Each structure stands twice: as C-alpha cells, then as structure tokens.
Amino acid sequence: MFWRSSSLALAALAALSEARPQIPGEVLTGTVGNATIAGNSHLPGPDGKYTIAGKGIRANFVPYGASISNLFINDTSGCERDIIGGWDNATYYTEDRQHPHFGGVPGRYANRIKNSSFVIDGETYHVLPNENPEPGSPNGVDTLHGGPDGWDWRNWTVVAHTASSITFSITDPDGDQGFPGEVVSYVTYSLGDMTWDFKMIAIATEKKTPIMLSSHTYWNLDGWANPDTPLALNHSLWLPYGGQRVATDTILIPTGDISADLPGSVNDFWSTPKQIGANFTNPDLLGNCGEGCTGYDTCYLTNREEPYDWRESGPVARLRSAWSGIQVDVYTDQEAFQVYSCGGQNGSVALKSTQGLHGVADRPRVIEQYGCIVMEVEDWIDAINQPEWGRLDRQIYGPESDPYVLQASYKFSLNNTAVGLLGPGSG
Ligand SMILES: *[C@@H]1O[C@H](CO)[C@@H](O)[C@H](O)[C@H]1NC(C)=O
Ligand SMILES: *[C@@H]1O[C@H](CO)[C@@H](O)[C@H](O)[C@H]1NC(C)=O
Ligand SMILES: *[C@@H]1O[C@H](CO)[C@@H](O)[C@H](O)[C@H]1NC(C)=O
Numbered sequence: 001m002f003w004r005s006s007s008l009a010l011a012a013l014a015a016l017s018e019a020r021p022q023i024p025g026e027v028l029t030g031t032v033g034n035a036t037i038a039g040n041s042h043l044p045g046p047d048g049k050y051t052i053a054g055k056g057i058r059a060n061f062v063p064y065g066a067s068i069s070n071l072f073i074n075d076t077s078g079c080e081r082d083i084i085g086g087w088d089n090a091t092y093y094t095e096d097r098q099h100p101h102f103g104g105v106p107g108r109y110a111n112r113i114k115n116s117s118f119v120i121d122g123e124t125y126h127v128l129p130n131e132n133p134e135p136g137s138p139n140g141v142d143t144l145h146g147g148p149d150g151w152d153w154r155n156w157t158v159v160a161h162t163a164s165s166i167t168f169s170i171t172d173p174d175g176d177q178g179f180p181g182e183v184v185s186y187v188t189y190s191l192g193d194m195t196w197d198f199k200m201i202a203i204a205t206e207k208k209t210p211i212m213l214s215s216h217t218y219w220n221l222d223g224w225a226n227p228d229t230p231l232a233l234n235h236s237l238w239l240p241y242g243g244q245r246v247a248t249d250t251i252l253i254p255t256g257d258i259s260a261d262l263p264g265s266v267n268d269f270w271s272t273p274k275q276i277g278a279n280f281t282n283p284d285l286l287g288n289c290g291e292g293c294t295g296y297d298t299c300y301l302t303n304r305e306e307p308y309d310w311r312e313s314g315p316v317a318r319l320r321s322a323w324s325g326i327q328v329d330v331y332t333d334q335e336a337f338q339v340y341s342c343g344g345q346n347g348s349v350a351l352k353s354t355q356g357l358h359g360v361a362d363r364p365r366v367i368e369q370y371g372c373i374v375m376e377v378e379d380w381i382d383a384i385n386q387p388e389w390g391r392l393d394r395q396i397y398g399p400e401s402d403p404y405v406l407q408a409s410y411k412f413s414l415n416n417t418a419v420g421l422l423g424p425g426s427g
C-alpha cells in the first residue's frame, strides 16, 4: 500500500496551494508575500517551536498534535498578548501527563464516540475507550478525541514551512485505536493580515472509516493578563447561527435529540452577544456541561441556509474581550461549533512565560477553572451513531469518496467599544 498512499499523499499536498514542499536541508531565503525569510528560519527555535507570521499576527507550532502553541496579537493599548493555551517548549507536550488537547488536531474522530463503537455497511467496529471508566469498563465507556493514542498524542511530520505557513502530515495505520483502514492527513496553517487560516485534508486510502477533525484551541483574549480577572467569563460570545444544539446525556454523549436554544435561555448565544459568565448563577446551567458541571461543553449547530459560501456567509462565532479589545470572528465550512468553558480546569496547568501578570504575588500563574474558552469548528458530534441525522456522507470516508476537508478562517480585529464593560448581558 505504501506507493499508493504516498502518491495520494503527494496529490493532497499539491492540493494545498499554500503549501510548498520542503527539500530536507534546504535553506529558505527571499520573501513570501511581504515577509522576509531569514536563512534557516524554517528550522524550529531552541524551544522546538516553528514560527510563522502575518501582518499584525505571529504564531508558533509544534509537531506534537500539529498543535498551535502561541498566538500573538497586539491589543488596543499596543501590548502584545499571547491569547492561547500551550506549553513553553515542544518537548513538554510529550512529557505532560494531563494532556489538555492543547491547540492540537484531535483525530481521526474528534469528540466522543458512544460506547466506543460504530457500524459501517452492517459491520460493527470497536475502538479503544479512554473516558468515563466504570467497574467492568476500566478504560472507559466511550472514546474521546480518537482514543488513548489519538492524533494529538503523536508527533506529526513538518512537510512544508514558509514565513507565513506551515504544513503538517500524519499517516494513521489500518487498525490503529481500532479504526478501519489507513488515513493520510495534511493540515496547513497560514497567517495573513490579522487572520489565521487552516485547511485540513484527510484521505482514507484503504477502507471506509469515520473521519472528523477540529482544532482544539484554548483561548483567553486577554492573554491571562487582565488585572481584574484571570477568567474568561467576561468574554462575550456570539453564535449568530447557533439556534440549536446537540442534546447530550450526563457524560456528554449525544442522545439523538436536537434542542432549541430558546431566546433568553442559558444556551442562547445567537439572539445577541452574551458574556460567557452571564448565566452562571442560573440553576439551569448546572449539568449543562455534564453531570455536576456548570457552564458549557456544548455542540451548537451552525444552521446556514443552503447553498452558502462559508467565506461570505458571515462568522459562525465571534468572541471578544472588552478589556483587551481583541475580537475574533470565526468563518468555517463546518456545520457545528463546540464551546467548552473550561469547567474542568483546576489550576494544574501553568501559563506560558509569555502570558499572565508578571511579578504579582497573589495571582498564581496558572489557568484557573473558567480561565479559558475552547472553540472547535467541526461536524455534528457522534453523527456516525445517529444515522437518522443524515450526515454519514460528511463523516464516513473511503477510497472511493472525495477526501475529508475542513476549512476555517479566524479573522482578528480590535474592538474597544465600551459595551461589554457594563456587566453581564451587554455585548
Ligand atoms: C504587501 O504590502 C503592500 C503595501 O503595503 C500591500 O498593498 C499588499 O497587500 C501586501 N501584500 C501582502 C501579500 O500582504
Ligand atoms: C506589536 O507591536 C510591536 C511594536 O510595534 C511590534 O514590534 C510587534 O511585532 C507587534 N506584534 C505583532 C504580533 O504584530
Ligand atoms: C519546558 O516547559 C515546561 C513547561 O512549561 C517547563 O517545566 C520546563 O522546564 C521547560 N523545559 C525547558 C528545557 O525549558
């Protein structure tokens, strides 16, 4: 199979117009767009991270999980903020035992698989469980983010790197974590004028298999440097197409129902922007992110009227902090959007040296509970186990089908309107 997957791999690479194959040992010089590439800048820095830059934006990436590790934007006061969670160096991604899925690409199937099983063409497949252990099921009763050795636990290969883009690749063998057939994937990240774009492609070279990818990035648009709060509860979120969500049980497995996000209810982020923390005192929010959890770990649908052009149909999400003025608008071809308000954080994860308040004794340099927001562009979660949703053609891929494709564009801007500083509920 090797020759076959390799030629498919090259075809996929050619399809990534932003990407330029890297000849090993080659020293890049010259310019790409308006950015100058210094000799050897395609090599990782001493911290093992690869750097790319655009206008007003700079980012670092590590091969582990094809993860974004730093994202720098200047706020309205001109201070540079590193607005995503990550570790200080590439080696620590493997050493860390907590594995928060920090900025990586969960795969080959993001989010949860009910009972760690699915059926394709009448055949039942069992994948490795890794969440919610019980007596009798010591490893868990469901599979989260592709299993105990999912794609964001592995080092990807850097196959291209320019001043403004980087492409990672992974080959996931037949049977790994229990999934059928080999999958070859390419992920390209690129930075433009205050934009972060990504394109993910995955090809099932041998057998039909589920594929769903995402970017699992932790955001705090203040770079955890807001002297008034280490939390993200004052960020405002707007999901203009998010009138419905996937209903889930106590362990966040979809029940098959689709729920309406009624105006004014705790899950209403569509009728008007709302601070993440606006409804935290409402009892309805207890259990909204699983049993005993207050907040959000919720898959909102992004219902756009067909046909639509995802680049033109407006953002599926807007997150803004009035303190830093940093606003991000998320455009994507994906039809669901997971929001996690970091209820599971407990201060065990350190901030990076580029983040937080420095020299303030009473402020631990950690991510507190509710100190971040994870936003994941993806398809309807666990739709492989809900055939009545009619989404199998977007979730099951084989040698005969087109490749899996995910595209997204995160557009940053500075919006220092005072609205949002006035308290919960204000935009
Ligand atoms: C390069 O800079 C020029 C002048 O500032 C600008 O018009 C152009 O859009 C820039 N090109 C890119 C690719 O950023
Ligand atoms: C932030 O502004 C400083 C000073 O103008 C500049 O050197 C730096 O490159 C800017 N940061 C980014 C991410 O553009
Ligand atoms: C790498 O980062 C981790 C986590 O921030 C830190 O504990 C460790 O000391 C760093 N290692 C090096 C060599 O800097």
Ligand SMILES: *[C@@H]1O[C@H](CO)[C@@H](O)[C@H](O)[C@H]1NC(C)=O
Binding pocket: 064, 090, 091, 094, 153, 154, 155
């Ligand atoms: C990933 O690569 C780093 C740096 O080479 C290495 O330290 C680490 O052990 C590798 N991790 C895995 C899971 O292969």
Ligand SMILES: *[C@@H]1O[C@H](CO)[C@@H](O)[C@H](O)[C@H]1NC(C)=O
Binding pocket: 115, 117, 126
């Ligand atoms: C869950 O999977 C097990 C095998 O792992 C199987 O025996 C059982 O029937 C499945 N349960 C459901 C409800 O599908």
Ligand SMILES: *[C@@H]1O[C@H](CO)[C@@H](O)[C@H](O)[C@H]1NC(C)=O
Binding pocket: 098, 344, 345, 346, 347, 348
């Ligand atoms: C905090 O969370 C980490 C990661 O989930 C976990 O390993 C640790 O046991 C938790 N600590 C406490 C005190 O709950």
Ligand SMILES: *[C@@H]1O[C@H](CO)[C@@H](O)[C@H](O)[C@H]1NC(C)=O
Binding pocket: 233, 234, 275, 277, 278, 280, 420, 421, 422, 423, 424
């Ligand atoms: C921040 O959020 C808290 C809790 O939701 C709220 O009480 C407070 O008024 C908000 N602060 C600002 C400046 O919006």
Ligand SMILES: *[C@@H]1O[C@H](CO)[C@@H](O)[C@H](O)[C@H]1NC(C)=O
Binding pocket: 264, 265, 266, 274, 278, 279, 282, 284, 424, 425, 426
């Ligand atoms: C949620 O917060 C918004 C904004 O403050 C408010 O209008 C709405 O009534 C709240 N909903 C509930 C159910 O508490």
Ligand SMILES: *[C@@H]1O[C@H](CO)[C@@H](O)[C@H](O)[C@H]1NC(C)=O
Binding pocket: 236, 273, 320, 415, 417, 419, 420, 427
């Ligand atoms: C800035 O934020 C405010 C408050 O959320 C919003 O009303 C306004 O539309 C935003 N401006 C832009 C240009 O996005």
